[in-house]
Amino acid sequence: MLANLTALLSTTLRMATPLILAALGGMFSERSGVINIALEGIMLIGAFTAMAGSYFFSPWIGVLAAVIVGMIIAAAHALVSISFRADQIVSGTAINIFAAGITGFLLRLIFGDAGQSPSVQDVGTWKIPFIKDIPVIGGVFGEQIPFVYIALIMVGVSYWILFKTPFGLRIRSVGEHPAAADSVGINVIGMRYIAVIMSGFFAGLAGASLSVGLLDLFVKNMSSGRGFIALAAMIFGRWTPQGAMLAALLFGFADALQMLAQTIGLTFVPRQFLLMAPYILTILALTGVIGRSTPPAADGDPYIKEEV
Amino acid sequence: MVDKNISERKAKYLQKQRLVDLIVPIIAIIAGLIVGAIFMLIIGAEPIKAYIVLWNSSFGSLRGFGEMLVNTVPLIFTGLAVAFGFKIGLFNIGGDGQFLVSYLAAAYIGYMFQLPMYIHLPFALVAGIIAGGVWGGIAGYLKAKLGIHEVITTIMFNYIALHLVGYLVGGPLKAEGPLPATPKIFDTAKLPRFVPNMRIHYGIFLALAVAVLIYYILWKTTFGYEVRATGQNPDAAQFGGINVARNMVLAMFISGALAGLAGSTQALGLEYRAYQPFGFVGYGFTGIAVALVGKGHPVGVVLGALLFGVLSRGAMMMQSMVGVPKEVIEIIQAIIIMFIASEYIFKYLARKWRERKGGVADAS
C-alpha cells in the first residue's frame, strides 16, 4: 500500500513536470497579451530535437537544442502574430500542424520509421542526498529525473520574475493595458516578443522532458495534447506560477492514478474519466463553480499603435 | 444625394482591398507548394514529379477522383463549421470533438434501431447533428452567458469528447469480438454509394447542398443578417434589438452541427460503424485551414476543401510512388495557413508599394 502510494506520488510529480514547464511558458506569453496554443507543437518539436540531439551527441546537448529550437519556433509565432498581426489562434494552429508534419517528416527521413525513434540515452536521474533516505518523501523527491527539479525551481524563478522584478511588472502591464505601458516608454512589441520567446524556452524544455526524461525515445505525436492540458493548468492556476504548478500536479495526479489503476488492475473508475478530469475541472474553474479565473485584459488582442 | 466625387477614390480603394482578399489565398497556396518542394529537394526527391503524382492521384483516374472526393466531404463540413463560427465572431476550434460525438451518435442510431431507410438515415443524421450541435452549443452558451473564451472551451471539449467516445466505444457500446468498435450499422442507415466499386457516397451531395444552404442562411435570411451583424459589431447588433446571446448559442450549435455532419457522414457513408479513437483525425483543425483559404465564404470553403482533399489524397500516393513522406502535406498546410493569417502584412506591403508609386497624394 505504502509502496503504491509512493509510486503514485512519484509518478504524479513526473507526469506533472512537462505540464508545469509548458504552463509556465504559456503564462509568460499570455501575461504579455499573446495567446500561445502553439505550446503543443513546440513541445512536440522540442521532444524530437532533444531525442535527435541525444542520438547524435548527448542527452544534455539534446535538451539545449530543444530549448533553442523551441525559442526559434516561438519567435516565428511572435513574428506572425505580433508583427504581422495574424490571429494568434490561427498562427498557433498552423504551428501545431507544422510540428506534426516536420517531426513526422524528419522521423521518416532520419530513422526511416514512421512510428518512433530508436532508443537514445536519456538524462538519467538525480539523487538528492539525505532526502532520498526519508520514507515516502524520499521515494517521491529523493531520486527523480532532473526535469522534475528544474520544473520546481522554475516555478520559483518565474514567480520572482513576474511579481518581484521590473521586467515582470512590465510584462504584466503590457498584457493588461498595452497603451498605458507604451505611454511610459515600455516597448510593447519588444516585451511581447521576449515573453513569447520565453514561452518557447519553457515549451521546448517541456518537450525535452518527454523524450529524454520520462522516456528515452521519440514517439510520433508524443505531446498528445499535453500542450493543451498545460494551457488548462495555466488557466486553472489563474495565470500564476504557483497556481499553474498546483493545477499541473492535480492533473498529473489524475494521470498517475489512471496509470497505476491500469497496472494493478483497478477498474473502479474507467481510465478515460480520469483522463477527462483536467479538462472538466478547467471548464468548471472558468465558469466560476470553483472560483472564477479571469485572463489578462488584453490577452489575445494585437497592439496597434497607429491607425494605419 | 449620390456624390460621385467625394468617395469615388475610397470605393476604388475598397475594391483593391477585395482584390487582395482573392490574391492572398492564391499566394499562400503557391508559397505552401514552394516550401513543400524545398523539403522534397532536401530529401532528394523531384518536386515536379511529386506534384505531377499529386495531381494525377486525384485527376488521373475516376477512382482517384472519387477517393479525393471521399477526403473532401468531411472537410467541406468542418470548413463550413469554422467559417460559420467566424461569421458570428467566434472561433470554433472544437471541430474534432464535435466530429467524434456525432460520429458515435450517428453510428449508435445506425445499429440500435431497425427502421425503413427513409426514416432511419435521416434519424441517424439528425442524431449526429444534435450531438455535434450540443457539443458546440455548450461552448456558445458559456461564451454568451459567462464570457468564457470559446477557444479554450472548444479545446477542452475536444479532449472530453475524445475520452468520452473512447470510453463508450471501448466499453458499453463495444461490439462482441476483438475489434474496439461498435457493431455495424444496418443497411437502412447507410449513405448509399453511387459508383460501383468505389467508396464515394451521397455525403458529397449532402455537403454541397449544405454549403448552398449556409450561403442562403447567411445572406438571404434575417437570421443570417443577425449573425453577421453580431460578428461584425455585437454592441451595434444589440442596439439594433438583436438578441446577441441567443444568436451566439444558436450559431455555435449550427457550427457544431456542421462539424458533426463530418463525423456522421464518415460513420454512415464510409466506415459503417464507430471505431475507438486513439487521437484526433484532425478534420477540425484542417477545417480551419479550409475556412481561411475560402475566406469564410461557402463557395470558397468548397474550393478550399477540394484543395485539401487533393493534398491529402496526393500525400498517400506521393509517399508510395516517389518516396516523399506524407507529412510534407502537413507542412504545406501549415505554411498556407501562416500566409493567409499574415494577410495584414500583404495589405501593408501592397499599400506601401502603391504609396511609393502614387506618391504622397494617394494617402491624403
Add this chain to the structure above:
Amino acid sequence: MASGNNLAVEMKGITKRFPGVIANDRVDFELEKGEIHALLGENGAGKTTLMNCLYGFLNADEGEIFINNKKVEVTDPNVAINHGIGMVHQHFMLVPPFTVTENIVLGKEPTENNMIDYKTANQNVRDISKQYGLNVEPTAKVQDISVGMQQRVEILKALYRGADILILDEPTAVLTPQEVEELVKIMESLTDEGKSIIFITHKLKEVQSIADRVTVIRSGKLIDTVKTDTVTTNELANMMVGREVILEVEKEEANPGEVVLEVEDLYAKNDRDLMALNGTSFSVKRGEILGIAGVDGNGQTELTEVLTGLRKKEKGTIKFKGREITKPQTKRLFEEGISHIPEDRQKRGLIMEFKLYENLILGRHDRKPYASGLNLNNKKIKEEARRLIKEYDIRTPSETVQAKSLSGGNQQKLIIAREFDRKPDLLIAAQPTRGIDVGAIEYIHNSLIGQRDNNKAILLISLELDEILSLSDRVAVIYEGKIVDILDIEDATEEKLGLMMAGAESEEVKGGGQVG
C-alpha cells in the same frame, strides 16, 4: 535657432497624414516656460494628433520639434520623457489591477538586488504628491479609486519622471466643476514650481479662465496664437469654427402635447455594479425637447441604456404612451415607437463593415417590407436605401459601399435616416453631434427641431451645455443619477445649470445666484 528666448517647446511646420486625411497641416506651436497654454479646437481639429507627435506616440511626416531650444527627433515616448515631457491622456493610461505606486513607477522602477523596491517607490510617490499637493494613497488599486484621483495619478506619473512640460488632454471632460477648480489649483502650483503646461480643450470658457495664451487649430491648420486677455470668447469661437457660432438655433415656440414618456424613481447599476441611477424621475411630452444636462458619468449612459432596453433596471417605473413597461426589451421598445441615436456611432450606431443598405435596416431587418418570413427582401432593402440616401442627403457613391467609407457627419446622417424613418413617438438622442463637423451639427440640430415640430417627443442627452441650451424646451439636470431639478428654458442660465450640475439643490442655486 535664436538663442536666449524663453521657449520650452517649439514645433515648426508639423504635418501628419492618415489615410484619407491630413490631421495636421504645417502647424507651428510654441510653449513658453512657466505658462499655461491652451490648445483650442473642435473635436477632430487635430489637437491631440499634434500633441501625440510632440509626445512621440505618433511620428510627424514633416516638421521639426525643439525642446528647450534643442532640436529633438521624438521617435517614441521615451525620447519625450527623457526631455522632460509628460502627458496626461484623455483616456487614462493606467493599468487598473495595479496599485497607484505600480502605475506611477512603471517603466522607471526603483530597484534593489534586481527587485522592485516597493518601500522606496511608495515613499517617492508620497514625497512628490506632498510637494504638489496631490493627495493619493500609494497602495490603493487604481480600479478602486475615483476618476479625479486617477487623474492625479496620471499627473504624478509625469512628475515622477521629472516632467517639466505637461500635456493635459481634455483634463476637465470627466470632472465636476469642483474637481475642475482643484485641478486649476494644481496646475497653478505646478507653474509656480516652474513647470510649463499645455492643455488641450474645446471649451472656450476654460481657455479664458485658466490659460495665459491660446493656440487655435481648425481642420488641422494653425489659425493663431494669442494672449487670452486680448481676445473675447466670441472672437475665440470665431477662430475655432471659422464663422459666428450660432448658439441660438432658429426655432418656433414649442407646442407640447400629451406625455409620451414618464420615468419615475428609476434605479440602475453601472458596469462596476454600483448604483448609477438613484431615483431618476422626469417626463417628456409630445412636441418638446427635454434636455438632460450633466457632467459626464452622472448616469446619462445608464439612463439611455435602460430606456432602450440595453441595461436592466433595478427599480422604478417607465411609462411609455401611458402603458407601463415592466421589462424593457430593445426590440419591443423599438417596435412600440422609440428611436435612439446612440452616443457612440462607431460602437453602437453602425456596423462599419456592413454596406449602407444593410445598416439602414438594423433593428427592423425582420419586419416588412424588409423581410418576409425568414427571408430578407434584398431588392426592396436596396430600393429603400436609395430613397433614404436621397432624402437625408447622405454623401456616398452608392448604397453598396461600407459604412466605414463615409465621413463622420455622413455616418451620423445614416443613423438619423434610419432612426427617423421608423416614425418614432419618442426619439432619444445621446450626444448626437459628438465629433462631427459644424455643417453636420447644424443639420442634425435642425432635424431634431424638425422632429419636435412634427409632434415627436425628444429626449436630448448631451454633455455640451451649449447644445442643451440652444435646443431644449425644458432642461433637467442630472447629478449622481438623480434629477436635481427641471427648469423651463427661459429660467435656465448657464450659471444656474453649472451649479446644479455640481450637485447644488435648485433652492441653493437661487439663493446663491442672488448673492453672486
